Amino acid sequence: MIRVVLLGTGNMAHHLYDAFSSTERVQVVQVVGRNKEALKHFENTSSDFGSIAQADIYIIAVNDLSISTVKQELTEINGLIVHTSGSVPIDDLKPNKNIGIFYPLQTFSKARKVDFWTVPICIEANSQENLNLLATLAKTISHRLYEINSEQRKTIHLAAVFANNFTNHLYDIAHEICVAHQVPFEILKPLILETAQKVQSHPPSSMQTGPARRNDTETIAKHLEQLGNQKQKEIYTLLSESIKENYGEKL
Amino acid sequence: MIRVVLLGTGNMAHHLYDAFSSTERVQVVQVVGRNKEALKHFENTSSDFGSIAQADIYIIAVNDLSISTVKQELTEINGLIVHTSGSVPIDDLKPNKNIGIFYPLQTFSKARKVDFWTVPICIEANSQENLNLLATLAKTISHRLYEINSEQRKTIHLAAVFANNFTNHLYDIAHEICVAHQVPFEILKPLILETAQKVQSHPPSSMQTGPARRNDTETIAKHLEQLGNQKQKEIYTLLSESIKENYGEKL
Known part of the structure; x- marks a missing residue:
């Protein structure tokens, strides 16, 4: 069982939440976001970035410009911190020790359900151990896993x-x-x-x-x-x- | 039973032939084309434009530039003559008396089978009677029929x-x-x-x-x-x- 904290409440967070909720191999222990209205879609929510739950992976699912802001709330975290962006380099998550990327390549909108099993997930991490953990997570929701570096x-x-x-x-x-x-x-x-x-x-x-x-x-x-x-x-x-x-x- | 002569052996002719062959309400009495190699795909073929069979509808399924050439072979024909082009006006089929358009809006290639029932067919004719005949023909192979004038x-x-x-x-x-x-x-x-x-x-x-x-x-x-x-x-x-x-x- 992989414990996940989702940070963000937009389209990406919605679709990831729904995908993870459909497997018993993942538990979304918390969804954190500033927008209380948007949090209503989820369970185990918090709008307080100061009380983030313990988890194996913290997924920052916000727009590119907000990634650095959210990251600043996670400096004390030991778990693996990843974001879901196509264009932000992995190094932007430093100086945290365990960092990576979990980038599902699909266009998401709230109005349409997506079959996540067909969505390619691009992963990258700063160590083999972290990469393995992301691969295990990706395989719980998709058949299409790609190891892709930041340049690719x-x-x-x-x-x-x-x-x-x-x-x-x-x-x-x-x-x-x-x-x-x-x-x-x-x-x-x-x-x-x-x-x-x-x-x-x-x-x-x-x-x-x-x-x-x-x-x-x-x-x-x-x-x-x-x-x-x-x-x-x-x-x-x-x-x-x-x-x-x-x-x-x-x- | 509507009797059809197909003039042409390209992608459009192929796909129309296959669609008409799947219904008993249409009989393709002849396929006419200059390219003998291409004619091998069809039955009841002729490469002699001087001996065109009797039919209710003659479908010119060739590229835009060749439509006028093929039309010149059909001056003695009394049946309904149509072409399948998106851009050639109906008047280009004059001076024949019964003329129209039978334009399936889809991209056809030999490598891919198309479900013709989903293909929109745009029809136009120079009389209500001819329009009705084209509508009857279209309905034997597609659920999507549109009456569209040359301008549209x-x-x-x-x-x-x-x-x-x-x-x-x-x-x-x-x-x-x-x-x-x-x-x-x-x-x-x-x-x-x-x-x-x-x-x-x-x-x-x-x-x-x-x-x-x-x-x-x-x-x-x-x-x-x-x-x-x-x-x-x-x-x-x-x-x-x-x-x-x-x-x-x-x-």
């Missing part, structure tokens, strides 16, 4: 901005185009899903299609005319150029 | 370039970043899928996250430093600006 984690976080944040923005632009022309966005949903499903088993470059891929300048010109918004025109032009360059190279 | 179809095609072609290119950039830093692309796959799944039930704007969304200029600057490729820097900058603008407006 920065890369993953950057790639995730393209694969998640920017992709969602393209969905949003498609949505705006539909709304502007009274076409149901609904109609694009199966296409969006299939596009994501294809790259689960094929490299994205081999799945590239569209006017830019086949250098169809006539359609590209028509599309640019149709776009009412200057920013959308710029995005269309830049991404089309980028696709053309990639495809040109591969010829 | 152009909009959908444009939105699909963002939702499918450009999105796939962002996956490709994420893939390149992973490869350049020896990180497995594998690790991003659940994130890619969840991002697409979220917008099945929520508007994309409400799902936007990331450094640009929260105006985290420090992370943005670090990411731009990490990117080795000039084009990738430009894309990162432009999409981040666009997200910031959208978010700013909504405040």
Whole structure:
């Protein structure tokens, strides 16, 4: 049985709490947060950072900028202290003796339940013993465990901005185009899903299609005319150029 | 029983053929194409456009640029002639008397089987009778039928370039970043899928996250430093600006 203290009450804390609650191999002995309203979702809560419970692992699940603030409350702690961020280096948790990273790579929102077994968990620690402990913890809730150092984690976080944040923005632009022309966005949903499903088993470059891929300048010109918004025109032009360059190279 | 002639042997023809073959309400009486090797996938084939069989509907399933060429072979045909393109207007099928559009909105590749029941089919025709015939045909293979005029179809095609072609290119950039830093692309796959799944039930704007969304200029600057490729820097900058603008407006 691994005893865990969760520090934080946001999306990440919610999903971790729910995942740990579903296994008997982990006990969340305490959830600590300043926001008393947000604490109501959890059991064994405290808003007093001065009375943190004894545990094997302390998980700081707050936004990047607050990690250093929370860490300052943990200077007396001997257990393993980890955070869940994609971009904050492990060394930011010093001078504590036992430190590490427990970074589940997924986009979490309160409105959607996530099957944690499919979520890749990236772990890193300052000793083999601490790494083993994190691996044991990760395996209680996920089948996908990766040992990733801080430099690699920065890369993953950057790639995730393209694969998640920017992709969602393209969905949003498609949505705006539909709304502007009274076409149901609904109609694009199966296409969006299939596009994501294809790259689960094929490299994205081999799945590239569209006017830019086949250098169809006539359609590209028509599309640019149709776009009412200057920013959308710029995005269309830049991404089309980028696709053309990639495809040109591969010829 | 609706009798169909398929003209074309590419991905679209393949998937339509397989879908129609699974219902007894449609009979594909002939598949016509110039590429004899490609015709081997089908039954009742012909490479002679001069001996096209009698049918209720003739489906031109070729790339946009070849539609007019194939159409010229069909001037003597009395049945309903349709094409499957997202961007070619219905009037390009004139002067034939019975014309229409049968546009399945999905990305097709030979390597992946598609559940056609979930594929939106956009139909348009030059008479109510022809529209009814296309609706009957569409319903034999899909639950999602949309009556869409040529103007709306152009909009959908444009939105699909963002939702499918450009999105796939962002996956490709994420893939390149992973490869350049020896990180497995594998690790991003659940994130890619969840991002697409979220917008099945929520508007994309409400799902936007990331450094640009929260105006985290420090992370943005670090990411731009990490990117080795000039084009990738430009894309990162432009999409981040666009997200910031959208978010700013909504405040």
